[in-house]
Amino acid sequence: MDSVIDRAFAAALYGDGDDGLDTGASLLAAAPETDADLRRRGEEYLHRAWRHGWQPADVLRLVRRDLDDPHVRLAADLIRAQTARYAHLPPRWPAQLADLDANTGPGGDHRDRFTRATVHLQLYRLLLRLPPIEPAGPLPGDTVPGPVHGEPRTLTRIRALLAKAEATGYPEEAEALTAKAQELMARHSLDDALLAARTRAKDVPTACRIGVDAPYETAKAILLDAVAAANHCRAVWNEAYGFSTVVGFDADLESVELLHTSLLVQGTAAMTRAEAGQRAAGRKRTKTFRQAFLMAYAHRIGGRLAEAGEHAVREAATEAAEASRDAAALLPVLAARDVAVTDHAERMFPETTTTRVRGVTDAEGWHHGTAAADRAHVTPRDRGPALP
Known part of the structure; x- marks a missing residue:
């Protein structure tokens, strides 16, 4: 299974043209057993983005600017799942996740396998290329002071x-x-x-x-x-x-x-x-x-x-x-x-x-x-x- 994922990613994520994307999407579309691992890889790219200083709102803003609605919905879905894994989130992240829920919604995906795979690969190409930026707060998972209930x-x-x-x-x-x-x-x-x-x-x-x-x-x-x-x-x-x-x-x-x-x-x-x-x-x-x-x-x-x-x-x-x-x-x-x-x-x-x-x-x-x-x-x- 990993070999199919690896071949698909090698073809799709390291070039700029559509030929590699088509090759990678074809490989994934023909291998339904890769679906769970494909999703896991996306969450790993998000984990890497957090370590490089990005936050959920930053990622979603860039996806919305550079890609299309299906990519935005997929990114939001992956962000929800990935951030749910942490016992502690940075202070400003819950509000960003609430905005994400309000502005995207879950939505189903009823497209064919090739199209779904293409959307995944296009999103992952963007995530893979996110450079390190200046961190603006603690990382998810770090222990931080608890939220203050209410506001002044x-x-x-x-x-x-x-x-x-x-x-x-x-x-x-x-x-x-x-x-x-x-x-x-x-x-x-x-x-x-x-x-x-x-x-x-x-x-x-x-x-x-x-x-x-x-x-x-x-x-x-x-x-x-x-x-x-x-x-x-x-x-x-x-x-x-x-x-x-x-x-x-x-x-x-x-x-x-x-x-x-x-x-x-x-x-x-x-x-x-x-x-x-x-x-x-x-x-x-x-x-x-x-x-x-x-x-x-x-x-x-x-x-x-x-x-x-x-x-x-x-x-x-x-x-x-x-x-x-x-x-x-x-x-x-x-x-x-x-x-x-x-x-x-x-x-x-x-x-x-x-x-x-x-x-x-x-x-x-x-x-x-x-x-x-x-x-x-x-x-x-x-x-x-x-x-x-």
Whole structure:
């Protein structure tokens, strides 16, 4: 049985053309006794991917980008089975697996054996070629601190504010809700930092990966970079694999994920409304309008979010002084955490470059994107995101 698998893999997985795939699929289709081993090999490739720094969401994002729906369903099925083998999963993995279940579903496979074998081999070719990347957390199976049941009340309030901002049809209300959410995020970060300092907790930076999907991925990466910077984190964009790695303390990483997702939803909704108006006026250059809109939207975000964070720091210092506490202790704590984040990011990514942003050619798109960014409480940054 192994000899059939080995011959099929040798033919299919180490070349770029279809001839090898056809040969490998023919061998497997003619040997039903290889089915269990074929599946086991796929789980082994996933195990290898985890050891090389990949996570379930990373793998599925790449499969969805480069292959087709049958490959996505197969990858999701293999990920479910493979991760079920571990007694412990890293903290962020259960949420990724829940998203996987929500977005793919099990689904049966009623195609002929040759087609099924081809899908397996195409997926395995992709998995085999995944290079090592920077690890963003512990490996599955490692013993890690148990999950905290529930979440801080502040995060619950932040989620509610952002949900209202996404749902409202009134730009001024969305602006106010988003600004309040960012202020609460900043206060949550300050409280977390001061608590760690007082208790001498061994709180250290970590990392998470956030998908940056096409189209207009440069604008989306700049938006994420701005949100990360406003929340005391650093984002490094991997354009080739469609994600940014965000480095920071856990409380700040949660804020970045929440706010980035919300701002994308708000920006996309605003872009759709503005684009409808442009089409009604007879314009047809949809792609250039969208690109300019999202670039302007991203370009405006950083300073306005920083303003909300600075306001929270001033308020916290004032409250500390009024309560006869040492307000001057606040800034050294924040500075030490910023240094820790920078050091951790530089160890993970000793070499980065900045990407050149293409010129924007649609003035109307830029104008509407800037206006939408102002309503979403954002302002400019003048550099592109870092690239590994």
